[in-house]
Amino acid sequence: MDISTENEEEVEVPSRRSRLGWFRRRAILRRIAFAIAALLVLPYLLIPFYALPFIHPISTLMLRDLVTFRGYDRQWVSLDQIAPVLVKSVMVSEDGQFCFHGGVDWGEMGMLVKETLGGESTRGGSTIPMQTSKNLFLWNGRSFVRKALELPLAVTSSFVWSKRRMMELYLNIAEWGPGIYGIEAAARYHFKIPASKLSARQAALLAVSLPNPIDRNASKPGPGLRQLASLIQRRAANSGDYIKCLYN
Structure with a gap:
């Protein structure tokens, strides 16, 4: 096996994992931001109801x-x-x-x-x-x-x-x-x-x-x-x- 190809594969795996972790963190932050926004908006939806x-x-x-x-x-x-x-x-x-x-x-x-x-x-x-x-x-x-x-x-x-x-x-x-x-x-x-x-x-x-x-x-x-x-x-x-x- 070509040593240079093996090294490229070893570098690519951590890089792919890093991108995957970044996307997961971004998704979690997006959900948190959405939940906070929903809590801020909810009272204004309830006011007419009340x-x-x-x-x-x-x-x-x-x-x-x-x-x-x-x-x-x-x-x-x-x-x-x-x-x-x-x-x-x-x-x-x-x-x-x-x-x-x-x-x-x-x-x-x-x-x-x-x-x-x-x-x-x-x-x-x-x-x-x-x-x-x-x-x-x-x-x-x-x-x-x-x-x-x-x-x-x-x-x-x-x-x-x-x-x-x-x-x-x-x-x-x-x-x-x-x-x-x-x-x-x-x-x-x-x-x-x-x-x-x-x-x-x-x-x-x-x-x-x-x-x-x-x-x-x-x-x-x-x-x-x-x-x-x-x-x-x-x-x-x-x-x-x-x-x-x-x-x-």
């Missing part, structure tokens, strides 16, 4: 509890089955400009960015549409990546959903305790009554527990939580035009 009143979506946290076999308690109720004082309390506590913005309070967001760049302690800055989008499609925790995904979802959902539908969705997916989702389950868990029977004080306590429902227990409030609830209770009683988009 506008339908008979659709009762679950949040990513509920999905996590299902996957980990922990389970959860959520009983869907329409906005008309929720005490108006609870809706008012949540609105003035979480998003006082809910009736007036298109998903994002840009003034508040500008101040938040300025504080962050200045190294100051910041507020949450999230509107109800932003929180609803995060609960339905994203994850908990603070990060610029999540916030960047959250903003266009909030604007899009606000364009598609009515204010009443937005509030109904938010109140039915918000977390109010370990495995407790939605205002009906929260009212029964904390106060042993349906959401339609909540008092002004109970509504205020539930509203102020929303930012941290694991550590803030609405039915066993500490002095700080009680004081904050009193403030929200007064604001809800004088909410006036702030809630006209829901109860006009």
Whole structure:
């Protein structure tokens, strides 16, 4: 056998394997890119679907509890089955400009960015549409990546959903305790009554527990939580035009 021919064959085999490995890596990367793109597009396909009143979506946290076999308690109720004082309390506590913005309070967001760049302690800055989008499609925790995904979802959902539908969705997916989702389950868990029977004080306590429902227990409030609830209770009683988009 010609030695030069044998050497050419030995060189050709690794080269062919190298090309094959490159094509496989490229195919894997293409599949990963396609999966990421699909996950980014999926929420925008679901937003019109969730506008339908008979659709009762679950949040990513509920999905996590299902996957980990922990389970959860959520009983869907329409906005008309929720005490108006609870809706008012949540609105003035979480998003006082809910009736007036298109998903994002840009003034508040500008101040938040300025504080962050200045190294100051910041507020949450999230509107109800932003929180609803995060609960339905994203994850908990603070990060610029999540916030960047959250903003266009909030604007899009606000364009598609009515204010009443937005509030109904938010109140039915918000977390109010370990495995407790939605205002009906929260009212029964904390106060042993349906959401339609909540008092002004109970509504205020539930509203102020929303930012941290694991550590803030609405039915066993500490002095700080009680004081904050009193403030929200007064604001809800004088909410006036702030809630006209829901109860006009």
